[in-house]
Amino acid sequence: MAGTGVFAEIFDEEVYKYYSEGEWKKSSSGKSVGIINPTTRKTQYKVQACTQQEVNKVMETAKNAQKAWAKTPLWKRAELLHKAAAILKEHKAPIAECLVKEIAKPAKDAVSEVVRSGDFVSYCAEEGVRLLGQGTFLTSDSFPGNERSKYCLVSKIPLGVILAIPPFNYPVNLAVSKIAPALIAGNSLVLKPPTQGAVAALHMVHCFHLAGFPKGLISCVTGKGSEIGDFLTMHPGVNCISFTGGDTGIAISKKAGMIPLQMELGGKDACIVLEDADLDLVASNIIKGGFSYSGQRCTAVKVVLVMESVADTLVEKVNSKVAKLKVGPPEDDCDITPVVSESSANFIEGLVMDAKQKNATFCQEYKREGNLIWPLLLDNVRPDMRIAWEEPFGPVLPVIRINSVEEGIHHCNASNFGLQGCVFTRDINKAMLISDAMESGTIQINSAPARGPDHFPFQGLRDSGIGSQGITNSINMMTKIKSVVINLPTPSYSMG
Numbered sequence: 001m002a003g004t005g006v007f008a009e010i011f012d013e014e015v016y017k018y019y020s021e022g023e024w025k026k027s028s029s030g031k032s033v034g035i036i037n038p039t040t041r042k043t044q045y046k047v048q049a050c051t052q053q054e055v056n057k058v059m060e061t062a063k064n065a066q067k068a069w070a071k072t073p074l075w076k077r078a079e080l081l082h083k084a085a086a087i088l089k090e091h092k093a094p095i096a097e098c099l100v101k102e103i104a105k106p107a108k109d110a111v112s113e114v115v116r117s118g119d120f121v122s123y124c125a126e127e128g129v130r131l132l133g134q135g136t137f138l139t140s141d142s143f144p145g146n147e148r149s150k151y152c153l154v155s156k157i158p159l160g161v162i163l164a165i166p167p168f169n170y171p172v173n174l175a176v177s178k179i180a181p182a183l184i185a186g187n188s189l190v191l192k193p194p195t196q197g198a199v200a201a202l203h204m205v206h207c208f209h210l211a212g213f214p215k216g217l218i219s220c221v222t223g224k225g226s227e228i229g230d231f232l233t234m235h236p237g238v239n240c241i242s243f244t245g246g247d248t249g250i251a252i253s254k255k256a257g258m259i260p261l262q263m264e265l266g267g268k269d270a271c272i273v274l275e276d277a278d279l280d281l282v283a284s285n286i287i288k289g290g291f292s293y294s295g296q297r298c299t300a301v302k303v304v305l306v307m308e309s310v311a312d313t314l315v316e317k318v319n320s321k322v323a324k325l326k327v328g329p330p331e332d333d334c335d336i337t338p339v340v341s342e343s344s345a346n347f348i349e350g351l352v353m354d355a356k357q358k359n360a361t362f363c364q365e366y367k368r369e370g371n372l373i374w375p376l377l378l379d380n381v382r383p384d385m386r387i388a389w390e391e392p393f394g395p396v397l398p399v400i401r402i403n404s405v406e407e408g409i410h411h412c413n414a415s416n417f418g419l420q421g422c423v424f425t426r427d428i429n430k431a432m433l434i435s436d437a438m439e440s441g442t443i444q445i446n447s448a449p450a451r452g453p454d455h456f457p458f459q460g461l462r463d464s465g466i467g468s469q470g471i472t473n474s475i476n477m478m479t480k481i482k483s484v485v486i487n488l489p490t491p492s493y494s495m496g
Contacts, residue, residue, distance in 0.1 A: 019221075039101075049223045099171070138151070166191075188219075249465070307403070374395070
């Protein structure tokens, strides 16, 4: 059970503590932030409202701890990461419980997120040893006009203090996707979890604590974004920011200064369906891609662009599958569970009402109870409707009928977003041409968009982000290149 057993020390009566200097602490503010259960709409948990002074202390500690950690052998860093991964998996049940109650994630998916996170940490440890355990050796005579009198040794070194800010929808997995690369690369890390998902993240951090990482190397501060958000992202002690979330990331990027940024900021992932597509396959992927976790995924199918000649058949097949989706509380492993907050539900409803006013075809009756919105397919959506462009982050999916492939590609590329997309066709030549023409970070052929497997590159164009994720890319991004040049008194040639 959350906050008990090995996790008892992270909880104090009614409020979960924050993590600093290797200890679980109460904030000097004496204040807390409530976390609302999306299903009951009542306060489920409370976390500390940390102060700016406490953030300063965390940053100072992180800087000092990183200096020692950078001198820790790679094998030792990897050993501790493997240990943390094992502890994380061992305690998947209480962490999953938090995910169910904080973000209404279906129970089975909550467990899967924790297990996946453990697998990520282990894989990252191994990849880090391989990647960082080798450098590059250059000789000067490979460039015109030079003798072999200079040897250049190139290696990767840590950046320093990494600020990690994950989103509510994967508060454990998208936290470890920042923590593990940072640590294996020799950095220290400060985690600012989302409010919804903070308690799950605190339990995850305790698994790293139990693994025996040095004090101060990992910190986790909770609190109101209005009080410590900008203070964190603009803090002079931060050497890199890894952020996953919405358009807040754009504001961060404008304020952060000259430090590396890794950002994934959402998408309007388009699904282009050609006449020759396997429509049963398409329908299954639209359900999986558009409605899993109630559509609250950056890589969810957000708009279907289907050729007019097969649109009626596809819509019929999707509707028959929508009717079978189980709607209800996350504890019952329902397919459609409440969205994360009342404000999110209100935003989704605004998109639906706009589509209704502009005469979209409602394939189901719009139904909402509190934060629970029943799955809805909107047919005959036009470009003048908000739902055609905006990201609902909910179980509502628009279908736009197109008369040419070019029309579908144009709609995809006209979006402010460019995270992922997909194309369904039996013709691999068409698939490749369309994939090349779609301006998105990843294009899936004959499958719904997806983040993963986690060692695959993951990136977006335009407002969808900066840089690339995936285990290897994240490790590289959290390091910088350093060169040491040996100057010889006379040119030297092997066997010369």
